[in-house]
Amino acid sequence: MSDSMSADVTFRSRRWVRPEDLNAHGTLFGGSLLRWIDEEAAIYAIIQLGNSRAVTKYISEIDFVSSARQGDLIEMGLRATAFGRTSLTMRAEVRNMITRERILTIEKIVFVGLDDHGQPIPHGYTDITYERDRLPHHHGLMRTEDRSTADQVLAGSNREADTGCDHLQ
Numbered sequence: 645m646s647d648s649m650s651a652d653v654t655f656r657s658r659r660w661v662r663p664e665d666l667n668a669h670g671t672l673f674g675g676s677l678l679r680w681i682d683e684e685a686a687i688y689a690i691i692q693l694g695n696s697r698a699v700t701k702y703i704s705e706i707d708f709v710s711s712a713r714q715g716d717l718i719e720m721g722l723r724a725t726a727f728g729r730t731s732l733t734m735r736a737e738v739r740n741m742i743t744r745e746r747i748l749t750i751e752k753i754v755f756v757g758l759d760d761h762g763q764p765i766p767h768g769y770t771d772i773t774y775e776r777d778r779l780p781h782h783h784g785l786m787r788t789e790d791r792s793t794a795d796q797v798l799a800g801s802n803r804e805a806d807t808g809c810d811h812l813q
């Protein structure tokens with residue numbers, strides 16, 4: 645088993661496995677990990693599609709091939725694999741940085757960008773941005789609930805700065 649993340653990952657983050665993330669067996673609870681992946685994929689989709697209203701549409705088969713214990717460090721990697729008309733497809737990979745084992749790979753995570761009425765809206769992008777040039781910046785026009793989404797994106801950026809994580813490479 646290779647001991648590092650695939651070279652084609654373009655968005656990555658790390659988590660520390662804490663007591664509240666464990667199952668009854670004392671290993672990482674799958675639901676916690678899926679929540680983290682979905683959140684990271686949402687942030688990445690918002691950055692790539694330039695739309696705060698990016699929602700999870702589809703997640704392909706998930707095979708947990710190894711796990712993690714309290715105190716382990718988890719590394720999650722994402723890469724955009726296809727830009728559709730209104731959607732973005734990503735591939736996810738999660739590794740245990742301590743055991744160096746792969747925990748899972750998800751071949752397809754699809755997010756769709758929505759308009760004000762909850763309908764899919766064309767994003768117009770065809771390739772990956774490595775900058776933050778598409779981040780929504782129309783704060784003043786947003787509804788309160790959208791503002792909180794944008795704030796989470798900014799908090800994600802701050803977390804990156806705080807922890808030194810290289811989300812965007």
Ligand SMILES: CC(C)(COP(=O)(O)OP(=O)(O)OC[C@H]1O[C@@H](n2cnc3c(N)ncnc32)[C@H](O)[C@@H]1OP(=O)(O)O)[C@@H](O)C(=O)NCCC(=O)NCCS
Pocket residue numbers: 699700701702727728729730731732754756758762763764
């Ligand atoms: C997202 C939603 C508005 C899309 O509605 P829809 O009727 O499927 O819309 P469309 O058929 O126009 O498809 C929109 C895009 O999703 C893609 N898509 C639809 N079903 C898909 C599936 N099963 N797998 C992969 N992609 C799919 C389409 O290919 C299309 O992409 P494209 O425009 O890039 O070609 C609707 O399904 C929805 O609201 N789902 C709930 C989303 C949500 O709340 N997620 C959070 C978890 S509860």
